[in-house]
Amino acid sequence: MPRFPLILGAALRRTFPALALAALLPGGAPGAARAADVFAGAKIYEEHCARCHGPRGVPVLPNVPDFSRGERLDAPDQVLIERTRAGGRLMPSFDRIISDRDILDVVAFIRTLQR
Numbered sequence: 001m002p003r004f005p006l007i008l009g010a011a012l013r014r015t016f017p018a019l020a021l022a023a024l025l026p027g028g029a030p031g032a033a034r035a036a037d038v039f040a041g042a043k044i045y046e047e048h049c050a051r052c053h054g055p056r057g058v059p060v061l062p063n064v065p066d067f068s069r070g071e072r073l074d075a076p077d078q079v080l081i082e083r084t085r086a087g088g089r090l091m092p093s094f095d096r097i098i099s100d101r102d103i104l105d106v107v108a109f110i111r112t113l114q115r
C-alpha cells in the first residue's frame, strides 16, 4: 500500500474517523476497501435506522442512544461497525441485512448527526 493514504488518513482522522479508517485499512478488511460514503450512509440510515434512532439522531423510542448528543459515538468505528452488525438487546442485527460496505457508510453518517 502506498504511503500517502496513511498521511491522508491521519489528516482526516479528526474530522472524519470512518473515512480515515477506510483509508487506513488494507483491502482485506470487509467493506473497507474504499472510503466511506456518508451520502450513501444517509440513505441507508433513513431506510433502516431512522425508525428507532430518529431522522436526526434524536431517538424516537426509549433506551435508544441519542446520536445527536454523541451518545456511543466516542467508540472507534470498528466498534460501532461490529455493534451495528451484531445488534443489541432491542436493536436487530444488520449482519446479512445490509452489506459490510453499507454498514461502513452508515457508521460514517451517524457521526455527522452529533450536534
Ligand code: HEC
Pocket (backbone or CB within 6 Å): 044, 045, 048, 049, 050, 051, 052, 053, 062, 063, 064, 065, 072, 075, 080, 083, 084, 087, 088, 089, 090, 091, 092, 094, 106, 107, 110
Ligand atoms: C428497532 C429499533 C432500532 C433500529 C431499527 C436500529 N437501532 Fe441502533 N439501537 C437501538 C437500541 C435500542 C440501541 C441500544 C442498545 C440495545 O438495547 O439494543 C441501539 C444502539 C445502537 C448503537 C450503539 C451500540 C452500542 O451499544 O455502542 C449503534 C452504533 C446503532 N444502534 C446503530 C444503528 C444503525 C446504524 C442502525 C441502522 C442500520 C440501527 N442502529 C437501527 C435500536 C435500533
